Amino acid sequence: MSGLRGWRSELVWTLGDPASNVAALRHFPDGLLLVEDGRIVDAGAWSDLAPGLPEGVPVEHLPGRILTPGFVDGHIHFPQLDMVASPGGALLDWLERYTFPAERAFADPSHAREAAGRFLNSLLANGTTTAMVFGSVHRESVEVLLEDALARDMRLIAGKCLMDRGPEGLRDTAEGGAAETSGLIRAWRGRGRLGYAVTPRFALGSSREQLALAGRLVADNPDVWMQTHLSENTAEIEATRQAFPEAADYLDVYDRFGLVTDRSLFAHAIHLSDRELGRMGQARCACAFCPTSNLFLGSGLFDLKRTTGFGVKVALGTDIGAGTSWSLLTTAAEAWKVGQLKGTTLDPLTALYMAGRGGAEALGLQDRIGAFEPGMEADFVVLDPGGAPGLARHRAASLSERLFALMVLGDDRTVERTYLAGNLAHSR
Numbered sequence: 001m002s003g004l005r006g007w008r009s010e011l012v013w014t015l016g017d018p019a020s021n022v023a024a025l026r027h028f029p030d031g032l033l034l035v036e037d038g039r040i041v042d043a044g045a046w047s048d049l050a051p052g053l054p055e056g057v058p059v060e061h062l063p064g065r066i067l068t069p070g071f072v073d074g075h076i077h078f079p080q081l082d083m084v085a086s087p088g089g090a091l092l093d094w095l096e097r098y099t100f101p102a103e104r105a106f107a108d109p110s111h112a113r114e115a116a117g118r119f120l121n122s123l124l125a126n127g128t129t130t131a132m133v134f135g136s137v138h139r140e141s142v143e144v145l146l147e148d149a150l151a152r153d154m155r156l157i158a159g160k161c162l163m164d165r166g167p168e169g170l171r172d173t174a175e176g177g178a179a180e181t182s183g184l185i186r187a188w189r190g191r192g193r194l195g196y197a198v199t200p201r202f203a204l205g206s207s208r209e210q211l212a213l214a215g216r217l218v219a220d221n222p223d224v225w226m227q228t229h230l231s232e233n234t235a236e237i238e239a240t241r242q243a244f245p246e247a248a249d250y251l252d253v254y255d256r257f258g259l260v261t262d263r264s265l266f267a268h269a270i271h272l273s274d275r276e277l278g279r280m281g282q283a284r285c286a287c288a289f290c291p292t293s294n295l296f297l298g299s300g301l302f303d304l305k306r307t308t309g310f311g312v313k314v315a316l317g318t319d320i321g322a323g324t325s326w327s328l329l330t331t332a333a334e335a336w337k338v339g340q341l342k343g344t345t346l347d348p349l350t351a352l353y354m355a356g357r358g359g360a361e362a363l364g365l366q367d368r369i370g371a372f373e374p375g376m377e378a379d380f381v382v383l384d385p386g387g388a389p390g391l392a393r394h395r396a397a398s399l400s401e402r403l404f405a406l407m408v409l410g411d412d413r414t415v416e417r418t419y420l421a422g423n424l425a426h427s428r
């Protein structure tokens with residue numbers, strides 16, 4: 001997009017967690033967002049910015065709406081888009097009975113290509129403009145997804161699952177998986193706003209040889225991320241302990257292979273010891289809190305306060321298809337409910353932070369996305385509180401109360417439009 005453009009509306013974003021630092025909140029009830037060439041030029045009060053606007057700049061007025069940076073989904077599985085709400089029991093049973101069969105279908109590139117379009121459409125319909133994505137074990141599943149994201153100029157990070165100890169028909173080899181990963185990193189490096197994540201599925205899915213090769217790929221490629229699952233379910237943790245008796249604990253399995261770094265994102269991270277959380281904080285790791293998945297599979301209740309207390313960065317993740325909603329609003333609402341059960345209250349402003357800026361920080365992308373600051377990428381959503389039944393006439397008064405109601409009652413119906421780099425990418 002070229003040419004300066006503006007949107008006049010209520011604006012809200014954060015530069016940190018407002019619950020611990022009120023100065024991190026940016027809120028303009030009547031604001032102006034200015035964008036040029038896909039980047040934010042300025043954002044602030046209409047009364048401050050309008051007088052300096054050059055003649056002829058198109059400004060769209062959106063009264064009654066809220067503009068905020070696009071949401072960041074810290075953990076989601078591309079090949080699981082069509083198996084949400086599959087009644088497996090807990091994690092390992094659910095994987096065997098529903099997940100692995102669904103992922104086998106992604107060996108067919110034409111199936112994967114068709115699914116990629118629907119996957120990205122669903123993200124955008126929910127206001128998600130950046131996601132950290134698990135592909136299937138098949139190299140092609142990641143290629144078609146990245147191709148589609150590139151065509152949309154979307155900021156997406158994805159990786160092919162490494163799983164040489166996976167089930168029949170869904171297995172790579174240590175050498176083959178590493179070679180495919182290397183090839184994908186080379187082929188996609190520097191293209192558009194894409195990123196690559198070395199993706200060992202979980203400790204139980206890989207041999208020591210495969211984890212060691214994954215660690216080498218992370219060390220050799222400073223521009224890539226690493227994503228995996230960690231300490232999600234008690235039976236999984238016990239099986240991991242038996243499979244890797246030499247490791248001190250679950251995190252240590254990854255640590256021994258160089259997979260615990262400031263570019264690592266661990267999904268779930270529910271049942272961790274002080275030692276594991278301390279090590280994650282020291283290494284400046286991130287994790288993804290996936291409440292709808294954790295409740296659906298009965299995995300456990302993530303302790304947000306304890307985790308951030310160790311200095312671990314926390315993104316919100318939908319974890320589709322163990323997760324049951326694509327919406328980061330719904331995900332934040334479920335995070336709030338988990339907090340209720342843990343005896344801690346999740347501040348709605350903290351939830352807003354986690355869905356945007358906090359997710360960006362977890363991915364090390366806080367200089368590019370997650371806030372309306374000059375020079376940052378213009379990925380944003382237009383929220384319409386009238387879109388969800390019960391919200392339009394809600395008596396919420398303060399910003400915090402309104403955001404709370406938006407989170408609890410809102411979903412894709414509340415997302416009126418989604419913009420990628422200043423271009424309209426979804427509209428209801």
Ligand code: GUN
Nearest residue numbers: 099201202229293319322
């Ligand atoms: N652990 C290993 N694979 C998976 C997966 O696909 N989903 C979840 N929730 N946990 C996993």
Ligand code: ZN
Nearest residue numbers: 075077267319
């Ligand atoms: Zn997952």
